[in-house]
Amino acid sequence: MIKEKTLIIGGGQAACQTATSLISKKYDGEIKIFCSENYLPYQRPPLSKKFLMGELDKERLFFKPEKFYTENEISINLNSYVQRIDIENKEIFLENNKKENYDNLVIATGTIPRKIDVDKKISDKVFYLRSIDDVLNIRDKIKESKKVTIIGGGYIGLEVAAIINNLGLQVTIVEMAPRILERVTSETISSFYTKVHRQAGVEVLTNTSVEGLSENNNGIEVITSNGGIISDFVIVGIGVLPCDTLASESGIEVKNGIIVDEFCKTSNDSVFSAGDCTMHPNNFYNKNIRLESVHNAIEQGKTVATSITGEKTAYNQVPWFWSDQYETKLQIVGLLDNYDDIIVRGDTEKQSFAVFYIKDNAIIASDCVNRPAEHMMSRKLISGKVLIDKNRLSDETIPIKEIVN
Ligand SMILES: Cc1cc2nc3c(=O)[nH]c(=O)nc-3n(C[C@H](O)[C@H](O)[C@H](O)COP(=O)(O)OP(=O)(O)OC[C@H]3O[C@@H](n4cnc5c(N)ncnc54)[C@H](O)[C@@H]3O)c2cc1C
Known part of the structure; x- marks a missing residue:
């Protein structure tokens, strides 16, 4: 008998949760995960916390050991970037003309960091923080540096500032808005964290926009609306963009994320989506939102599994999130x-x-x-x-x- 086949694109929190929930629901179809990264699915929150500090081994980041996938007959394909989806013929296309057909497809492609324009000559001194490899590179750079500039005063920028400050480097945060965390919280919390960072010795510059980056004999210069800041390297944390191009190019509806209903179904009946890449309805706030949080990725992964197994439990969650600093x-x-x-x-x-x-x-x-x-x-x-x-x-x-x- 030919088994039903579910393909999952992405190997992060949402992808892993979808597969795990399918297993716990005794789904008897085939499950295949395709992830562009070369690591087993792993948690990202420690990347800007204990893992950056060097207090956690890489292996501790993995949600499940390799044998979990083998024992549960989940085919996990790492280093496998999905290039295209053909929703009419229910196929996905990988490199080297490889293709795979599906009955159900789950897109859990997450987000990518928003980038700034940087001259190639200095790109090895400008870092983003999204993956294990990003952190390994930053950790190497920290060892040979004394001063770092962080562009962006959002949660990731602030967590990274706290860790690097604890590691003994001089840290400057450059924020374009009148206050850090302006997009996500109140003045009360922004003022509190500005004070916490300043007391720890971090320089926090607000109302300061970055106009360019250049290199001179003293290091890399961040040219801002208020003058230049010299440091050994720069970390950029100015937000993320949903990885929704794969979906939009295949004709699936997207608008700042892949549009899904309360069952995490996209505009195509056989395609579901979960995690940071979705634009989804939220009952508590009566609007569509896109979230970047572990809780959302887990709950949507569970919802997708219920949709695939026919249980159909609607996603109905109040969002929550955490941040550790000092x-x-x-x-x-x-x-x-x-x-x-x-x-x-x-x-x-x-x-x-x-x-x-x-x-x-x-x-x-x-x-x-x-x-x-x-x-x-x-x-x-x-x-x-x-x-x-x-x-x-x-x-x-x-x-x-x-x-x-
Ligand atoms: C540094 C950092 C700290 C964080 N801290 C917190 C925190 O404290 N609390 C909290 O709640 N959340 C935190 N988050 C957010 C949280 O980690 C994310 O919300 C969560 O990882 C989302 O999971 P996801 O599966 O949707 O996406 P991701 O984890 O981004 O996984 C998506 C995966 O899909 C792969 N992929 C993309 N496109 C393709 C393709 N075409 N083919 C194959 N694979 C593809 C990507 O390489 C990636 O591995 C943090 C995130 C970061 C980066």
Whole structure:
């Protein structure tokens, strides 16, 4: 009997979760993963944290050992870049004219870093951070350097700044916006992290745009709207772009990501998509969003598996994310979607506080610094759309578990 065949393009969190969930659902079709990287599927969050610090072995990044794929008869094809999809004939095309047919196709191609224009002569001193290889190269460079400039004050730029500062290098962050993290959070959190970094010795330059990069005898110069900054190398963290070209070129609908429904189905009935590359509906905020988070990649991977096995469980999740910098663990829930009030619980000076974003007397998002209990509670309150008493929420004498009576 010919088995049904599911092909998965991409070898990251979403691809691995889809395959793992298919196995746990006793899917009896064939599963094949095609990944352009040369490593078993691995987690990316430690890349800008413990792995960059040198505190974690490469093997510890892999979600599953090789024998997991062998034992479960998942064919894992590394170094296999998928070039084209033919949705009419249900085929994918690889290098050397290799092709593979499918019954179900899952596109889990993630994102790629947004790049800046750099002269080839200095490109070996300009780094991006998305993969294991990127980190290995940066780690080598750190060993021979004293000073680094980081372009972009988003979460990845800040995490990398914290690690490299801890490793003893002088770090400058250059941010074009009036404050770091402007795109993703409130003034309260931006000011807090600006202070944390400055206290640690990192130079944080805001309202400073990069106009070019050049090299001179002293090193590489980042030419900014406020003058030049000399360092030994540069790391660019200015956001990512969804890898959706493969989909769009095959006729699948994309708009800042591959458009999927709540079952992670694309505009083609046999093609699903999961993870950072999707533009998907979110019930809590009543709009389509694209997320770059582990939680989303996991949950969408699970959803795809239910769609393929016929269970069809809709994706219905409040987004969450985390960021580790120095001694702080920031846990973020929800989206800052037109909030009308902010409540701070705790003490920013003590690096232990939660910021709740309120709309119509309900929490719609929160940023919790070293406050796991508040983080867990806000996940419950947001998903339950629970109305809250703002005075109780800010009152530290009331335990967070008793905030709603
Ligand atoms: C440095 C860093 C730190 C992060 N920290 C956090 C964090 O603290 N918390 C958090 O929640 N999230 C964090 N994230 C985000 C999180 O890692 C991503 O949301 C998650 O990896 C998304 O998984 P994915 O499977 O959608 O995509 P990816 O992990 O990007 O995997 C996509 C894979 O597809 C492959 N691919 C692309 N195109 C093709 C093709 N045509 N053919 C074959 N293969 C292809 C790519 O090479 C890649 O291996 C971080 C990300 C980075 C880079």
